[in-house]
Amino acid sequence: MAIIVYAESHEGKYKKAAFEAISYAKIIADQSGESVTAIAINPTDSSEILYKYGASKVLKINSELLKNFSPGAYAKVIAELNDGDTIVLPATADASSFAPILALKSGFSLVTNLISAPKNLSPFTAERKSFSGKGIQTVQVNEGGKVLTILQNAYGTKENPVDGNEETVSISLNDSDVKEKVIKVEQLSTDKIDLKDAEIVVSGGRGMKGPENWGTIEELSDLLGAATACSKPVADMGWRPHSEHVGQTGKAISPNLYIAIGISGAIQHLAGVNSSKTIVVINSDAEAPFFKSADYGIVGDAFEVLPKLIEEVKKFKGV
Numbered sequence: 177m178a179i180i181v182y183a184e185s186h187e188g189k190y191k192k193a194a195f196e197a198i199s200y201a202k203i204i205a206d207q208s209g210e211s212v213t214a215i216a217i218n219p220t221d222s223s224e225i226l227y228k229y230g231a232s233k234v235l236k237i238n239s240e241l242l243k244n245f246s247p248g249a250y251a252k253v254i255a256e257l258n259d260g261d262t263i264v265l266p267a268t269a270d271a272s273s274f275a276p277i278l279a280l281k282s283g284f285s286l287v288t289n290l291i292s293a294p295k296n297l298s299p300f301t302a303e304r305k306s307f308s309g310k311g312i313q314t315v316q317v318n319e320g321g322k323v324l325t326i327l328q329n330a331y332g333t334k335e336n337p338v339d340g341n342e343e344t345v346s347i348s349l350n351d352s353d354v355k356e357k358v359i360k361v362e363q364l365s366t367d368k369i370d371l372k373d374a375e376i377v378v379s380g381g382r383g384m385k386g387p388e389n390w391g392t393i394e395e396l397s398d399l400l401g402a403a404t405a406c407s408k409p410v411a412d413m414g415w416r417p418h419s420e421h422v423g424q425t426g427k428a429i430s431p432n433l434y435i436a437i438g439i440s441g442a443i444q445h446l447a448g449v450n451s452s453k454t455i456v457v458i459n460s461d462a463e464a465p466f467f468k469s470a471d472y473g474i475v476g477d478a479f480e481v482l483p484k485l486i487e488e489v490k491k492f493k494g495v
């Protein structure tokens with residue numbers, strides 16, 4: 177049997193959340209002796225990247241009817257293609273909107289926002305975030321199949337390359353199956369790069385003294401192709417938009433590189449960033465707690481260090 181994963185894409189490009197869902201499914205598959213099959217709807221990316229995270233089969237659906245996101249229709253095709261007892265979805269806004277429909281159609285239990293590898297497979301037992309991220313519940317599925325959603329940037333991605341193959345499948349879908357669909361997307365956030373998907377994040381805290389000083393943070397992030405983030409007080413004071421606030425009560429992120437400038441490293445901030453692969457801290461106080469979690473640290477005044485760092489990056493990039 178195979179564990180089915182919905183490999184979500186945006187404009188044909190796979191999202192990081194899809195790799196996280198496959199990584200999670202692979203853990204279950206390895207323990208249960210199953211394989212991972214990814215379902216991809218109208219992808220333009222190659223399937224190779226999905227094999228890298230452990231999907232040994234990719235079922236591709238190319239359908240005009242599914243060009244616009246439709247929760248009911250997406251749930252229908254995934255339910256029809258599933259022949260196992262576990263379906264894994266990323267906990268993105270889209271997949272979360274059809275997860276209950278999919279569970280109902282399949283007669284499965286639904287467990288959302290999982291944050292860590294299962295503690296047990298029989299009965300399936302795992303931890304999920306609850307109470308808007310302020311609590312952790314341990315959930316058990318006693319019998320039957322299950323739809324699981326994986327919280328973004330919680331479990332993370334784990335490379336687990338397998339030999340894979342893809343198959344383009346035709347599905348039985350007609351106009352009457354698409355009862356609702358998204359007809360227009362208006363982006364309200366001005367973020368150039370989605371913080372949750374960013375590979376590099378440059379983040380500022382209260383040590384930046386005021387919103388007028390964010391020019392250097394933006395310059396550095398533009399040079400690195402990074403997203404910008406901030407600590408909670410920075411967003412609370414209106415220096416930066418709340419969409420940039422990371423931490424326990426903000427977004428959880430796990431970029432390859434997190435550069436924290438003028439941020440003390442309070443436990444609530446770390447809760448949202450400590451799964452970043454490499455952490456660089458710039459702080460004038462050598463005793464700042466953030467240095468304990470840093471891979472690299474610079475003790476210095478951000479207003480002196482940042483311009484020098486920008487100069488070096490420019491030299492390195494030849495710009």
Ligand SMILES: Cc1cc2nc3c(=O)[nH]c(=O)nc-3n(C[C@H](O)[C@H](O)[C@H](O)COP(=O)(O)OP(=O)(O)OC[C@H]3O[C@@H](n4cnc5c(N)ncnc54)[C@H](O)[C@@H]3O)c2cc1C
Nearest residue numbers: 381382383407408423424425438439440444445460461478
């Ligand atoms: C329930 C709860 C939830 C919370 N959730 C979050 C959350 O999600 N995210 C979050 O970030 N916080 C959260 N907080 C707040 C958290 O406890 C800290 O207060 C907050 O993270 C501190 O922000 P900061 O590091 O920017 O500011 P500060 O603690 O004021 O630290 C500023 C740092 O800048 C350094 N600095 C000062 N001047 C310079 C300079 N010129 N150059 C370099 N460094 C300099 C200082 O040495 C200091 O370390 C939460 C708190 C509570 C109680």
